[in-house]
Amino acid sequence: MNFDDYCGVWVFIEQNDGKIEGVSLELLGAGRSLADKLQVPLSGFILGDGIRSLASQVIAYGADQVYVIDHPVLKHYRTESYMKGVIHLAQNYKPEIILYGATPNGKDLASAVATDLNTGLTADTTMLDVDVDKRLLEASRPAFGGNIMATILCKKHRPQMATVRPKVMKALAPDSGRNGKVIEENISLKEEEMRTKVLQIVNDVTKKTNLADAHVIVCGGKGMGDLQNFQLIHELAETIGASVGGTRDVVEAGWLPHEQQVGQTGETVTPKIYFAIGISGAIQHVVGMKNSELIIAINKDPNAPIFDVATYGIVGDAMEIVPALIEQFKSLRTEKGGEVSYV
Template sequence: MLEGHKGVWVFIEQNEGAIAGVSLELLGAGRKLANKLEAPLAGVLLGSNVKNLAKEVIYYGADEVYVIDHPVLENYRTESYMKVVNELSKKYKPEIFLYGATPNGKDLASAVATDLSTGLTADTTMLDVDVENRLLEASRPAFGGNIMATILCKKHRPQMATVRPKVMKALERDESRQGKIIEESIELKEEDMRTKVLKIVKDTSKVSNLADAHIVVCGGKGMGDAKGFELIHELAQVLGASVGGTRDVIEAGWLPHELQIGQTGETVTPKIYFAIGVSGAIQHVVGMKNSEVIIAINKNPDAPIFDVATYGIVGDAHEILPILIEQFKNALSTKGGEVSYAGKI
């Protein structure tokens, strides 16, 4: 069952002619795994009129790109995409197959894993390989975020994992990279599909997009209550930042679920991240640890959040925030009301 499998594959998710950011991030992570295993890295690109994206996959780290360009693949459907990925996997036998932990990526990965009778680690936050045994080491928080579990798939191939957006880093785009584009032809008929896409409705929610924010102000249960949490909103308004919260804050009803940061919420990588009244549980840290600068405020000097913070302030947030808000207001009034970050605080 393990013989003949070689290579690291990345499912390249695309929408309206643009490759999803998580797929580029996975090419970066996959490149590291492939180098350690001395194996090729391949992207799997499905869709309609997507051939022009194949070179981009190579520019971001792939050695090969498997392209299936077909009208039936214009919109994502489990049935059509699973059929194609299954046939490719059985033909070329990849050793490792990575997917973004997006709605489509998670749906496809679980369907493929079931059909191929292999294992799948969901919502992975760290990837590595045991080179000697050629085992993918897929790690994720477990038991409510209290521990990190590393999951192995010893007896089946391909070894599969979905990886959350923003936890890996994409390589720099390099147009000098050369690679092989392999165009595959798989029989697909629209009349054989059991589902049809009638209409795609885009999310028109006005909730701030945390994943793209340059500055995030995150509050934790340490803010005491909903009234105390108003200081978080005030600081964010002054800085033009997005507001986020820990799971405790969401469960308390102080913020909507869309603004939760952590393992069961959003993963963010802003230039500046304020963690205020946040203890620093693993479940939360995995969702923000890749921020460029982390500023933590907590009255407990032993709070785990200080282990990942760039700057830490020990004290009561209810006393510190009004001072910071006033100082930022004064500073911004002299700079035309714009926040900039040049590597120093």
């Protein structure tokens, strides 16, 4: 393998129903700075059916070029059709780095592609950098347990690949004046050769906000005591327009459904504000929320490990503090009219 043949930073542009996923735009932002350091072009690649027009958006968010594969068989994401396209592109154009969003489809695709390209893949990265001299991608992620990060390297294989958690990197402000090149590729795909069919896609609107995308999360733990006290968590969330989360204990006690579990065996979340109420801060919970921007912890036990990761902590009784907080927000609303919300 001649490493000099491999050049450029690539970002998988995930689109659903013609809409680009936020994480792909974030990765264009992160990829831009990697490409600048390496002094190579940044490329987006996008697959789908009738998605050519999205290329300009990819350029506006920082790409120098966009590879497009537009084909009816690519209408919905499927591992077998999408991986064919990505492998075709990677083998023809030989990027040195490929980044994917760590979404269900992004992770699925990257895992399959890595196997066929016989290369390394780092999962759920939260920090990205490059060693310019060695042209090495430094993909860091929380190591198993502990407040410790591991930097994963792929020294002897190309392309170097990583999936990156949504809401960790920052998208650039779009610039519609940016220039870029659109390269359209054709590949041969036949529906009758596909072994899987997407029969129906259902957007689930029953959940008010997807936890992974929430800007504010109020998360309760076993320290709330019982199901009745846990209603305070719901009430605070409703007052400030937040989503509700819970720890593994809370979910196992049946106070919340599993999809609202935050932590290693639940959702990984990175909201702007995270309330950890009655949560001791067990490691498997902390790995799922510690990248939140602002963490407010409320707990009786001054030694609870949650205070180590909290930006602000209140040692006290949640049964007193939470109702007071709700009261404050409610009176603010009455005073000023309207409602408290995220904009």
